[in-house]
Amino acid sequence: MAHGLLVSDHPLLNDLYLFNLKAYVDLGLTAKSSLDEALQIIDLEAHGDIIITLSQVAGRDAAQEIVDKLEKKGKDTIVVVIGERSQVSQTGKVVTLPANLNVAALIKKCAEVLGVTAKDMVTKEVPDFYPFPISLLETFEKVPCDIFIKTSRNAGQADFVQILGKDEGLGDKVSEYREKGIPNLYIPSELRLKIVNQTSQVVMKRLDDPNLADEERIKVTEQGYDVVAGLLGESEAVTPEVLDISKRCIESVENVISKVPRAKSLLMQMLENKTGYLYLHSVMGTYVARHIVKEISWGADEHAEKLSFVFFFHDMFLAPVLNRHPELQFEEDLVFQDSLGEKEKEIVINHARLAAEMVKTFPRCPMGADAIILQHHGTNNGMGFTLDYKDDISPLAKVMIISEAFVEDLMRFKNEAREPDLEEIILNLKKRFTKHTYKKIINCLETISF
Ligand SMILES: [Fe+2]
Numbered sequence: 137m138a139h140g141l142l143v144s145d146h147p148l149l150n151d152l153y154l155f156n157l158k159a160y161v162d163l164g165l166t167a168k169s170s171l172d173e174a175l176q177i178i179d180l181e182a183h184g185d186i187i188i189t190l191s192q193v194a195g196r197d198a199a200q201e202i203v204d205k206l207e208k209k210g211k212d213t214i215v216v217v218i219g220e221r222s223q224v225s226q227t228g229k230v231v232t233l234p235a236n237l238n239v240a241a242l243i244k245k246c247a248e249v250l251g252v253t254a255k256d257m258v259t260k261e262v263p264d265f266y267p268f269p270i271s272l273l274e275t276f277e278k279v280p281c282d283i284f285i286k287t288s289r290n291a292g293q294a295d296f297v298q299i300l301g302k303d304e305g306l307g308d309k310v311s312e313y314r315e316k317g318i319p320n321l322y323i324p325s326e327l328r329l330k331i332v333n334q335t336s337q338v339v340m341k342r343l344d345d346p347n348l349a350d351e352e353r354i355k356v357t358e359q360g361y362d363v364v365a366g367l368l369g370e371s372e373a374v375t376p377e378v379l380d381i382s383k384r385c386i387e388s389v390e391n392v393i394s395k396v397p398r399a400k401s402l403l404m405q406m407l408e409n410k411t412g413y414l415y416l417h418s419v420m421g422t423y424v425a426r427h428i429v430k431e432i433s434w435g436a437d438e439h440a441e442k443l444s445f446v447f448f449f450h451d452m453f454l455a456p457v458l459n460r461h462p463e464l465q466f467e468e469d470l471v472f473q474d475s476l477g478e479k480e481k482e483i484v485i486n487h488a489r490l491a492a493e494m495v496k497t498f499p500r501c502p503m504g505a506d507a508i509i510l511q512h513h514g515t516n517n518g519m520g521f522t523l524d525y526k527d528d529i530s531p532l533a534k535v536m537i538i539s540e541a542f543v544e545d546l547m548r549f550k551n552e553a554r555e556p557d558l559e560e561i562i563l564n565l566k567k568r569f570t571k572h573t574y575k576k577i578i579n580c581l582e583t584i585s586f
Pocket residue numbers: 450451467487488512513
């Protein structure tokens with residue numbers, strides 16, 4: 137096995153490089169995030185056969201300093217520089233690679249430099265990949281199967297790079313990806329149902345824990361949401377397991393909502409947890425809708441319960457689409473996205489109808505819940521999105537539409553890094569929803585704790 141030194145202050149990159157260079161080129165790397173420590177190792181001539189460094193480390197020209205040090209020691213160790221921000225990048229003194237996350241290029245270059253032939257390289261069969269929510273991976277203590285990350289795209293084709301091997305300890309590694317804003321990792325497609333099934337038991341048990349702290353509850357409930365989406369994605373049949381987890385999740389959402397004093401703090405908590413968009417807007421929507429039925433003259437407790445139920449399921453069928461395109465948010469914009477394939481657009485257009493049909497098969501589905509879900513984008517047949525909000529849909533569907541619009545506006549403020557303004561949101565909603573019945577619902581928002 138060859139040895140080398142990796143100099144980089146980017147922990148996630150280090151994991152990625154260490155893992156893959158070991159797996160594919162049999163190169164063992166010592167990683168140093170401090171340039172001074174790395175220079176010390178070179179001083180001791182313990183840096184091995186190759187040095188890989190980011191062009192800059194903590195604002196210093198790492199590549200230049202390393203090359204200088206090697207020259208002083210009279211060493212001709214090969215230096216691979218990732219990035220162009222060093223004085224020695226693109227000079228004959230080093231091998232320069234682009235700064236993007238192209239692990240395949242790094243593997244190829246290292247193999248070449250070390251004289252490792254393709255035949256020597258561990259040949260691994262490359263599976264088909266399926267996006268898998270990080271929230272679900274976090275339920276495991278040991279990695280259930282090989283885990284991959286999607287890296288650079290070449291001509292529309294994504295590269296997948298393995299970051300963890302089966303049975304490795306999970307530690308904080310996966311959560312670190314979530315912290316970086318990466319919502320999904322990838323698993324071999326053929327394993328997805330098996331792995332979703334494995335998580336469901338753990339999630340159910342945790343949902344039952346009465347001592348769960350609020351923040352944990354938000355997280356575990358998202359895991360439940362993702363399990364249900366995963367199970368329904370495999371087969372639309374409502375199994376006892378789906379029933380069980382979803383019931384507990386809905387209760388759990390109610391529990392979270394009852395403890396959060398303000399809409400904004402709920403949003404902040406969820407944003408801080410880096411929850412997925414669908415789950416976030418379902419929980420926020422439930423919060424807002426439950427406030428509306430508390431205020432409106434005809435509101436009753438049973439409406440609140442029904443709304444919790446419909447909000448949990450209304451966008452379930454969008455989950456696989458948004459898992460594949462985690463950068464997307466607002467539902468109505470989805471149909472116009474070029475990155476979505478025809479099949480995905482079809483799901484977007486039909487997602488209300490699909491969810492309505494699914495909940496209809498629920499034993500003890502709250503009365504009329506399917507109709508509310510069917511109409512949640514303002515159309516009567518659950519297909520497409522209306523721009524002209526009419527009176528011919530159920531009153532609770534209107535509550536739902538206004539609640540979702542409110543949450544979207546709130547998110548837009550956050551996306552633009554503006555402090556949300558309740559008055560402005562209400563004014564916007566009144567411009568968009570001109571019918572009297574909708575305005576009455578919007579008026580209820582004036583008293584929301586914000
Ligand atoms: Fe929807």
